[in-house]
Amino acid sequence: MTAALLLLAFWLAAWAPVGVDAETHLAGLVIDYGDGTVTYATVPFDEETIDGIELLRASGLSLVSIPFGGLGEGVCSIEGHGCGVADCRRLCQTSEPNSPFWHYYVLGPDGWELQNRGASGTDVLPGDIQGWSWTGDDPDLPDVAFEVLRERSGFEEGLDTAASRTVDAAGIVVTPASSSAPWQTYGATALILVVLICAVLLAARRRQTSRSQI
Amino acid sequence: MSRRLDPRTWIVWWVASSLPALVGRNPVPLITVLVAIALVRAVVQPDNQIVSPVIIRLFLILAGISVLFNILTVHAGNIVLFTLPDRLPLIGGEVTLNAVVYGFLSALAILTLILAGLTVAEQIAWPQVMRMLPDALLGFGAAGSIALAFFPQMIASFREIREARLIRGAPLIGLRDYATIVAPMLALGLDRAVTLSELLEVRAFGGSAAQRVPATRRWVLPAAVTALLVAAYLFLTASTMQAALVGAVGMAMLVWTVFADRSTSSGRTRYQRLTWTRSDSVVASASAVAIAVIAWTLATHPDALRYEPYPDLTWPAARIPLVAGLCLVASPAIVTLYGEGDHA
Numbered sequence: 001m002t003a004a005l006l007l008l009a010f011w012l013a014a015w016a017p018v019g020v021d022a023e024t025h026l027a028g029l030v031i032d033y034g035d036g037t038v039t040y041a042t043v044p045f046d047e048e049t050i051d052g053i054e055l056l057r058a059s060g061l062s063l064v065s066i067p068f069g070g071l072g073e074g075v076c077s078i079e080g081h082g083c084g085v086a087d088c089r090r091l092c093q094t095s096e097p098n099s100p101f102w103h104y105y106v107l108g109p110d111g112w113e114l115q116n117r118g119a120s121g122t123d124v125l126p127g128d129i130q131g132w133s134w135t136g137d138d139p140d141l142p143d144v145a146f147e148v149l150r151e152r153s154g155f156e157e158g159l160d161t162a163a164s165r166t167v168d169a170a171g172i173v174v175t176p177a178s179s180s181a182p183w184q185t186y187g188a189t190a191l192i193l194v195v196l197i198c199a200v201l202l203a204a205r206r207r208q209t210s211r212s213q214i
Numbered sequence: 215m216s217r218r219l220d221p222r223t224w225i226v227w228w229v230a231s232s233l234p235a236l237v238g239r240n241p242v243p244l245i246t247v248l249v250a251i252a253l254v255r256a257v258v259q260p261d262n263q264i265v266s267p268v269i270i271r272l273f274l275i276l277a278g279i280s281v282l283f284n285i286l287t288v289h290a291g292n293i294v295l296f297t298l299p300d301r302l303p304l305i306g307g308e309v310t311l312n313a314v315v316y317g318f319l320s321a322l323a324i325l326t327l328i329l330a331g332l333t334v335a336e337q338i339a340w341p342q343v344m345r346m347l348p349d350a351l352l353g354f355g356a357a358g359s360i361a362l363a364f365f366p367q368m369i370a371s372f373r374e375i376r377e378a379r380l381i382r383g384a385p386l387i388g389l390r391d392y393a394t395i396v397a398p399m400l401a402l403g404l405d406r407a408v409t410l411s412e413l414l415e416v417r418a419f420g421g422s423a424a425q426r427v428p429a430t431r432r433w434v435l436p437a438a439v440t441a442l443l444v445a446a447y448l449f450l451t452a453s454t455m456q457a458a459l460v461g462a463v464g465m466a467m468l469v470w471t472v473f474a475d476r477s478t479s480s481g482r483t484r485y486q487r488l489t490w491t492r493s494d495s496v497v498a499s500a501s502a503v504a505i506a507v508i509a510w511t512l513a514t515h516p517d518a519l520r521y522e523p524y525p526d527l528t529w530p531a532a533r534i535p536l537v538a539g540l541c542l543v544a545s546p547a548i549v550t551l552y553g554e555g556d557h558a
Contacts, residue, residue: 062290062292062525062526063290063525064288064290064524064525065289065290066287066288067287067304069304076290076524077524077525079525080525080526084520084522084524085284085288085316085522085524086239095449095450095451095454096454180529181529182529182531182532185532185533185534186242186532188534188537189242189246189532189534189537192534192537192538192541193245193246193249193537193541196249196250196253196541196544197249197253199548200253200256200257200544200547200548200551203548203551203552204256204257204551206551207551
């Protein structure tokens with residue numbers, strides 16, 4: 001009986017329509033890190049609509065987010081800018097005046113509109129531009145038309161993957177710096193610890209010897 | 215075995231050894247402090263194991279829970295191990311090495327805090343701590359020590375019940391068996407509480423003669439508490455300067471209330487005065503320097519103490535002055551070995 005059901009399921013799966021050629025849509029992202037650098041990204045997606053978090057994830061930018069149950073996901077950091085996971089589990093914003101947090105906007109006909117529902121609760125439609133700004137003041141997101149954003153992000157027609165570019169305040173494209181291990185400092189740290197352990201062990205041995213002589 | 219250090223010295227040492235784990239998760243300072251604590255434990259408690267099997271088991275449990283919690287709740291990072299299906303609510307998504315590292319470092323920080331607290335708890339003379347409290351806080355101290363004793367007493371009650379059941383041929387096996395021991399554990403706990411209160415009563419604990427509190431002092435305590443609550447509100451509403459001012463006034467009133475009560479105390483007897491030795495000065499100074507180095511590093515190079523393996527798993531920063539400063543946490547081991555019985 002079970003084998004027959006499995007066979008039927010396999011047969012149905014084999015005949016199921018696959019590879020439906022879905023139309024690819026495009027949406028844009030403008031991310032202001034609060035230090036003068038701004039990222040422009042163009043993201044292709046096949047679905048009719050996706051949410052703001054999925055758009056961020058699909059952009060290929062490094063995203064750290066924390067789930068908040070039914071409230072959806074909270075954004076901690078984008079491309080290393082923002083707050084750490086431990087702070088994010090409580091609240092990124094501190095009690096300091098103008099303490100920054102991630103502001104979430106959608107570009108509408110009247111300019112950038114603050115989204116109070118959070119990124120998990122919004123629908124991204126083809127041609128939408130969403131904005132993120134790490135600031136404690138009014139975000140100064142640049143108004144851009146979709147074609148301009150596509151150009152700034154380096155997206156080319158026919159691409160099926162997201163494209164993004166980060167520019168500084170002068171408009172120069174920023175390339176991420178690679179970090180290497182500080183081996184010399186690690187070596188010095190290990191040396192200090194070894195000296196400390198040896199000093200304590202030596203003193204302990206000397207004390208033991210002097211006690212045994214008494 | 216040398217004379218024990220002063221409780222005040224151990225409290226300063228405890229702050230110095232706990233701070234790196236409280237302010238961040240950089241493995242370099244965490245490992246340095248762990249090595250220093252292990253050396254202190256090896257020297258001041260030569261009979262005990264540096265890290266007992268119970269601690270190792272606790273660390274493994276903590277690490278397991280912490281790693282599991284992180285990999286299931288934070289689906290970020292550049293090194294993806296595997297992917298859980300998105301249809302799983304909350305836990306679906308990428309499981310990353312970054313989350314494993316973060317969970318492990320969290321467990322390491324908790325282990326540091328446990329070992330530092332355990333060392334102080336084993337070394338400190340609690341009756342001396344009680345004697346150091348101002349007279350007005352004596353009731354608070356007694357209540358605190360009774361509260362601290364509650365958990366060990368509960369464990370002792372559990373062992374007694376388990377042994378009694380074993381003797382009667384009814385060992386604790388399933389969850390249902392454990393449910394049956396709740397009532398006897400509560401009964402034993404209440405019995406111990408009643409005995410303790412009777413013991414305190416027959417010793418006339420806190421039963422000083424009725425004294426008239428001056429009218430000026432009667433309103434100071436409510437005013438101090440009100441000021442501290444206002445300060446907390448101001449701090450939360452980002453008025454930091456005003457919060458500091460009101461908080462300072464509240465604290466001053468609270469301290470005045472505590473120490474002003476000394477004149478109305480019932481008179482406590484002391485058979486042994488605390489003596490502050492040169493070893494205490496050395497350890498307290500070394501710990502204070504370590505605290506200062508941590509504070510300075512936090513202000514100038516926070517990445518040397520704080521470490522985030524998200525979004526990219528990078529090498530943690532290391533700073534030699536911080537490592538050298540944290541080595542001072544091993545000072546109780548040094549003074550125990552080099553300067554025994556050197557009274558100032």
